[in-house]
Amino acid sequence: MLKHIFKRLLLLIPTLFGVITLVFFMIALAPGDPARVMLGERANAQQLEQLREELGLDKPLIQQYGLYLSRIVRLDLGKSITSGQQIKDEISERFPATIELAIWAMIFASTIGIIVGVTSARKRNSWIDYTAMGGSLVGVSMPVFWLGLVLIMIFSVWLDLLPTGGRMNVRYYFQPITNFYILDGIILWIREGNSQYLVSAFQHLILPTIALGTIPLAIIARTTRSSMLEVLQQDYIKTARSAGIKERRVVFRYALKNALLPVITIIGLQFGLLLSGAILTETVFSWPGIGKWIYVAIGARDYPAVQGGIIFISVFFVLINLVVDILYSVINPKIRMQ
């Protein structure tokens, strides 16, 4: 098992190299001159030349690429053009917000998606099945930003139940500890006996979680259903029933563990997509995460920031796929042996 994980980790290196290279050239080939964007229309040729030199943009592309690689290897993502801060710092400040949202969205999507999928499969062709599958079709079809706006309209504007955006009630004097606010809320509750931070963090999470989690939920539900239907037809399910295993156990142990294999792959892929979907959700809900940060950076042609952000998300995506692979081999003994 450890050997398997180690092998997968080694395989990450070429993948990451590919991602980093791709990101560099995509941005280098994008139209627009960063120096011009930064200095504005009225900058003269000399000023532009000077800035290009500072940024290393005057060198040949291959040389730029070499410099860029050598910086990445030293884990130096450079400075943001707009804020002048280290990109590493900016990311580490914002990434927990994105991760927290993505994790909750995924928990929401996986638990409900799997339950709905299993129920649909068991009650195949009943009104429950039709409602669930119809609903999931609607879920997949809804654009994230639109769903976010509708949720805000209903729950924040009309019903006035939940906040419209942000991560924490701004009136609280709140000092983040880990930058994962739910975790911070729990720590502060234990330490100070005050649950208001936890409650507020939770309230702020509900709508973005639903907005971000709905599409994965729908996809997971549909995948679970079809996988479950296939598994329930298998001979070993008949064997389990003929041995007198209770129906509930047959479904939730014998069938589900087999049916989860494709679902886990989907969950992993969706988790990665959530990080990019987060750009829209974070913008709608003013969520101070990396998605919104990249969105602003793209608008400002802050190339180092965009590069850094994309590389960071890609690394994360690749790592999640590694986790999925490992989970897969935990569930499927055949893979473990190979």
Added chain:
Amino acid sequence: MSEGKHTGDDVLVSIENLNFNFNIQRGIVKAVRDLSVTIKKGETLTLVGESGCGKSVTAHAINQLNPMPPGVVESGKIYFRDKDLLTLPKSQIEALRGTQISMIFQEPMTALNPVFTIGSQIADVYRTHQRISKKEALAKAVELLDLVKIPSPDERIHNYPHQLSGGMRQRAMIAMALASPEPGLMIADEPTTALDVTIQAQILDLLNDLKKTVGMSILLITHDMGVVSEMADRVVVMYAGRKVEEADVFSLFEEPKHPYTLGLLNSLPSNPKYRGAKRLEAIDGTVPDLLTIGEGCPFANRCGFVKDKCLKEFPEETKISDDHFVWCHHLQQQEGRV
């Protein structure tokens, strides 16, 4: 088959006038018609016939593993140890499965759950029916694997199905079927069809041994006359949902009466008359469609002795001896003349 035979001391299972249909979109498939069969304690009864003749449906009607719907018991009764199975609540049927009625299947490749070890699957059956610890159940699993002659069973319990050979898997499945406190009936649905010939003989020997040591009855479903001669005490020959002949195994092979049984035995390659011959004799024609089948003898369209009467009504029982019955107009006439 007189009424109330199920009350006899030596009778374990009594199926009385069973009619089993599948209601599908295109109409009603009459899978089993007016079938009466008894299985005595400690005997092996074989159901013989070609694919689709209703033998598996009959067997699955006992432990109620037929998919319902579309399956419907149109009429008839099934008694097991004097319990009327068709009126028992689902929970009691589940309790009977694996304890008193167990089952082994044709495909050992697919009949064991791929994501659990052999040991845990067998142990789970134990723990479903008895209050014992996991450790005790695993110890019992080792005992069972030993009983079915799997070498080094204490290591094998940690294996997954794909790590075992086909014959081993079938043994493991038999062990699973034996994981019950009071085995009464083992339904073996073509247990050797998927195995090669040498393994086939070993598995049949094993089943015969177990029948004696455990003292159970076996309902063996097969289309292989070789297996019948090896295993059976009594034989029921089925054709297109009907019982056409019933006899002890010696009478059946010595003096088969029904034209269909004759055809079956005639087409055996081991039949002495084929010595040196190049071609096997086959029964002309095909099995009638169970959707459109009429009231007459189902074999009429393929029978060399067919008469008008055969097409109109199904024959009454003709008694050849105390252990030999046949349902055929042609024979009725013959016997009448004698």
